[in-house]
Amino acid sequence: MQHPYRGGAVPLAAALVACGLTIACSKKEQVKGTPEVAVVTLQPxxxxxxxxxxxxxxAFLVAEVHPQVNGIVQQRVFTEGADIKQGDLLYQIDPRPYQAAYDTAAAALARVEANLPAIRKRAERFKELLSVNAVGHQDFEDADAAAKQAEAEAQSLKAGVESARINLGYTRITAPISGRIGKSNVTPGALATAYQGPAFTTIxxxxxxxxxxxxxxxxxxxxxxxxxxxxxxxxxxxxxxxxxxxxxxxxxxxxxxxxxxxxxxxxxxxxxxxxxxxxxxxxxxxxxxxxxxxxxxxxxxxxxxxxxxxxxxxxxxxxxxxxxxxxxxxxxxxxxxxxxxxxxxxxxxxxxxxxxxxxxxxxxxxxxxxxxxxxxxxxxxxxxxxxx
CATH class of the missing domain: 2.40.30.170 (Efflux pump adaptor protein, beta barrel domain)
Structure with a gap:
């Protein structure tokens, strides 16, 4: 005896049910398939x-302090880390050798300047005598050359005095700018070498x-x-x-x-x-x-x-x-x-x-x-x- 549901009736019914489910799922997926996005409208x-x-x-300004003459450092005047002003004394180098050199140059200049007026007058007198033929041309030229030589020697000695004065001033090491000074790299008794070695300090x-x-x-x-x-x-x-x-x-x-x-x-x-x-x-x-x-x-x-x-x-x-x-x-x-x-x-x-x-x-x-x-x-x- 055959089962009443065997044959083509059952597959047909199953196919119709499956088709209905497929169509429903397709519609549902189509609804769910529309993506959602959030947007921002741009404005300037x-x-x-x-x-x-x-x-x-x-630093706005930096100055390294170096010695400009040789000598022994006698004292350090400033306090490390302090604020200082331009021109303040920082170190003192032994000034005695430079004072002696200055005095020697000044004395030599004074000696030449003391003789210079007499030499000039002699040249002027020989010039007057030459105009009346009282002296020879050679005597006048010798007197005039001696006067010019004395004047040149005086100028040279003046330059020597100025140089000695500058070196004497360099024994006082002063602050080139205003600012805050750092640590000192030398102590009293140290040998200062002009323009060489590390900086004494920095401002x-x-x-x-x-x-x-x-x-x-x-x-x-x-x-x-x-x-x-x-x-x-x-x-x-x-x-x-x-x-x-x-x-x-x-x-x-x-x-x-x-x-x-x-x-x-x-x-x-x-x-x-x-x-x-x-x-x-x-x-x-x-x-x-x-x-x-x-x-x-x-x-x-x-x-x-x-x-x-x-x-x-x-x-x-x-x-x-x-x-x-x-x-x-x-x-x-x-x-x-x-x-x-x-x-x-x-x-x-x-x-x-x-x-x-x-x-x-x-x-x-x-x-x-x-x-x-x-x-x-x-x-x-x-x-x-x-x-x-």
Whole structure:
């Protein structure tokens, strides 16, 4: 006896059920297959363009103190680390040999100057007698040559006296500039050798300090192009204002100015040195400190800022973004990105005001697809963990 459900009835019913399920699933998947994306409508913004550069501080003026005569150091007058003024006595070298040389030169000059009037008068008298043929030409020429020789000797001795006076003055080593003096490298009793050996001490002027920072030549060229195209306003490479942050991140209260950029590009690094000057009334900045300088290049009045999560890179490394065109379809744009401004990219080409930039759901869509647009909700930063 055959089972009542055997034969073609059961396969036909199963096929109809399977077909109905397939159609239902297909419709359900079609509904679920519409991707959702969140977009941001870009608007032009006024943005201050800055560049952060590492740098080192250096003294505004530096003077190394060296002896200019030989001798024994008799005393050191200053206190190490003190503020001194230009002309203050720092060291005293034994002046006695130079005083004796000065006295000798002065005495020799006095002897010649004492005889000089008589020699001049004799030459003048012979000149008068020559006019009446009372003396011969040879006698007059000898008297005139003797007078000129005495005058030349007097001039030579005057120079010798001046040289002796200068050397005597060099025994007093004084401060060439005002500033803060460092440690002393010699003590009383040491032998001073003129113009040789290490410096006795160093003086640095700290009321103002320099900050030297390397900057790529490409960055300077970009800045010059920005200014020439009027994309940036309110700043020039030689008059930009500069803010400073100390090594621990503390902002320095005084604002500085960009003084100049070096005229030579380092061939090994492709960079130039930017020199900035900062007032330092409280001597907070000391030579050799590491700092971070923020150079204000200018202001972009109509800047396009794109959220960083909406900008990716293609296999060639180019910045790309997905936007919705007028019909709501996805379109891919290739961008030119200048720099990061906070959590956004400053875009110079590829995006315009009014463009709808996709910032969420980028992995779900491709160019040509018409996605469903949902509101974009920026997530607040996670709160910092409580201190234990």
């Amino acid at each position: 913004e006024r943005v201050a363009i800055t560049s952060e550069l590492p740098g080192r501080t250096s 640095q002027q700290l009321d103002q300090v320099y900050v030297d920072s390397p900057q790529s030549s490409a960055m300077l060229l970009a800045l010059q192009r920005n200014l020439a195209s009027n994309r940036l306003k309110g700043g020039t490479p030689d008059q930009a204002k500069v803010k400073l942050f100390l090594e621990d991140g503390t902002p320095y209260p005084q604002q500085g100015l960009l003084k100049f950029s070096d005229v030579t590009v380092d061939p090994t690094t492709g960079s130039q040195i930017l020199r900035m000057v900062f007032p330092n009334p409280k001597h907070v900045l000391l030579p050799g400190m590491y700092v971070r300088a923020v150079v204000e290049e200018g202001v972009a009045e109509q800047a396009i800022l794109a959220p960083q999560q909406g900008v990716t890179r293609d296999p060639k490394g180019n910045a790309v973004a997905l936007v919705l065109d007028g019909s709501g379809k996805v379109e891919q744009r290739t961008l030119k990105v200048d720099r990061a401004v906070g959590s956004k990219w400053l875009v110079t080409e590829g995006l315009n005001a009014g463009d709808r930039l996709i910032v969420e759901g980028l992995q779900k869509v491709r160019p040509g697809v018409t996605p469903k647009v949902v509101p974009f909700e920026s997530k607040p930063a996670a709160p910092a963990p409580a201190a234990k």
